[in-house]
Amino acid sequence: MEQETILILDFGGQYKQLIARRVRECRVYSEILPHTTPIEALRARAPRGIILTGGPNSVYDPASPLCSPELFALGVPVLGICYGAQLMAHVLGGQVAPADTSEYGGTDLCIDRADSPLLADVPPQTTCWMSHTDRIMAVPPGFAVTAHTPDCPVAAMEDGARKLYAVQFHPEVAHTPEGAAMLRRFVREVCGCQGTWQMASFVEEQVKALRAQIGTKRVLLALSGGVDSSVTAALLSRAVGKQLTCVFVDHGLLRKNEGEQVKAIFGPGGGFDLDFVGVDARARFFAALQGVTDPERKRKIIGEQFIHTFEETANGLGEIHFFAQGTIYPDVVESGAGSDGAVIKSHHNVGGLPKGIRFEGIVEPLRMLFKDEVRQLGLELGLPRALVYRQPFPGPGLGVRIVGEVTPEKVCMVQEADAIFQEELQRFGIDTGAGQFFAALTNLRSVGVMGDHRTYEYAVALRAVLTSDYMTATAARLPYDLLDTCMTRIVNTVPGVNRVLYDLTSKPPATIELE
Numbered sequence: 001m002e003q004e005t006i007l008i009l010d011f012g013g014q015y016k017q018l019i020a021r022r023v024r025e026c027r028v029y030s031e032i033l034p035h036t037t038p039i040e041a042l043r044a045r046a047p048r049g050i051i052l053t054g055g056p057n058s059v060y061d062p063a064s065p066l067c068s069p070e071l072f073a074l075g076v077p078v079l080g081i082c083y084g085a086q087l088m089a090h091v092l093g094g095q096v097a098p099a100d101t102s103e104y105g106g107t108d109l110c111i112d113r114a115d116s117p118l119l120a121d122v123p124p125q126t127t128c129w130m131s132h133t134d135r136i137m138a139v140p141p142g143f144a145v146t147a148h149t150p151d152c153p154v155a156a157m158e159d160g161a162r163k164l165y166a167v168q169f170h171p172e173v174a175h176t177p178e179g180a181a182m183l184r185r186f187v188r189e190v191c192g193c194q195g196t197w198q199m200a201s202f203v204e205e206q207v208k209a210l211r212a213q214i215g216t217k218r219v220l221l222a223l224s225g226g227v228d229s230s231v232t233a234a235l236l237s238r239a240v241g242k243q244l245t246c247v248f249v250d251h252g253l254l255r256k257n258e259g260e261q262v263k264a265i266f267g268p269g270g271g272f273d274l275d276f277v278g279v280d281a282r283a284r285f286f287a288a289l290q291g292v293t294d295p296e297r298k299r300k301i302i303g304e305q306f307i308h309t310f311e312e313t314a315n316g317l318g319e320i321h322f323f324a325q326g327t328i329y330p331d332v333v334e335s336g337a338g339s340d341g342a343v344i345k346s347h348h349n350v351g352g353l354p355k356g357i358r359f360e361g362i363v364e365p366l367r368m369l370f371k372d373e374v375r376q377l378g379l380e381l382g383l384p385r386a387l388v389y390r391q392p393f394p395g396p397g398l399g400v401r402i403v404g405e406v407t408p409e410k411v412c413m414v415q416e417a418d419a420i421f422q423e424e425l426q427r428f429g430i431d432t433g434a435g436q437f438f439a440a441l442t443n444l445r446s447v448g449v450m451g452d453h454r455t456y457e458y459a460v461a462l463r464a465v466l467t468s469d470y471m472t473a474t475a476a477r478l479p480y481d482l483l484d485t486c487m488t489r490i491v492n493t494v495p496g497v498n499r500v501l502y503d504l505t506s507k508p509p510a511t512i513e514l515e
């Protein structure tokens, strides 16, 4: 079946990814392309609709990104948002001018035309999220005003005959309560999409595409056990079976039992058809980390050891042609590449492609998916829920959850304390999907009394933060009983620990990890 696609032309708007997500929530495939994409290339993609994003520019500024009038004559429905709306007005003969009053934030929206295909079912008075200085003063010939706000005479306009629509506000953000419905109406009603994009068909298409790309050659994947690399492994295994070699490096800094879990899922007998190479590099990492206390040095050493271990292992595997990576769509968009640009995911820890091995090409089957879609795909491919919904875990692992020198004994303390914390969080029914919840080991030792003995041991810090973007975070208000139970269990059962603290610090000023 032909794939329904909505193309999103990027004029520099900060919400472009959100627009793409909203479209995909309607089960229609969407892709963000640079605004410079030639008309012919757009036509070749046979999109069902095109959305123009917002952007920081003013259409009258000579340096601003423009678009060709041909865009509006492709016979494909177009929706302009914010700058995209002004651009549509400007290019088609309307008038755009700076407003006396800029509008930012929640604004009352009055619907003028209830028969607008985009605005049908929207109550006559609602709110929308505005963020603009320029505004449309006169609509182009053929257009009608379909909504306004107190300071914006043209909050929405359309030319139904040509299927051209424009909104000054941002329908993609949650602060426009009717916005998702408007986008849905654009995608389904105006563009006529059925909503056929789903994971089962994605798997089928990708398996075909991967087989075409890889042929009978071999692929190498660095499997960390994280969501992205695990889903990449599962998908490649479905496509090319034993032509895929997964190298899993156990650096000794994983969460409790994590190495065993990865082996149980992907190793021999685990149900995935692939060539699994597990490397026990624990001794090597601990030796390299001995005596090192500086946090940056630790990260660097872990990264370097990882690359060396990986390269040495890969060089012993015979000729391998492709290198697979779990790059996902936000990585591609953040790095600024268009859909054809080659992007290499640079983990702080892995540092991109291993430089000591030569490859013919890169395989990145997840590069068009958002994180929640990657998770859905993982479930579709039969990965366990616990892995698919795993909490984020830094590449340098427990190395950045142990303040000061990293030793096998300290790793053991933090693993045990963390396992207890996770168990109790689950028992108390806390939703850990909304953030990062873990135990860390401080470098603080203090005197305690256990039985009749004085002790001089370490303090564990429990960290539980709520965050949506990992750029900022606040401490979760965990139930006191949960904290109390963790304290008792940890000091009673984890050797070397005699104190448990709860870290209340937000980010900023702290970071999520302890160092």
Ligand code: XMP
Pocket (backbone or CB within 6 Å): 299, 347, 348, 349, 392, 393, 394, 395, 396, 400, 436, 470, 507, 510, 511, 512, 513, 514
């Ligand atoms: P911070 O500590 O900066 O962490 O508040 C923000 C997010 O990034 C994760 N993190 C890392 N991930 N390699 C990674 O792959 C690293 O070196 C690293 N350091 C922090 C952290 O777990 C959180 O999700």
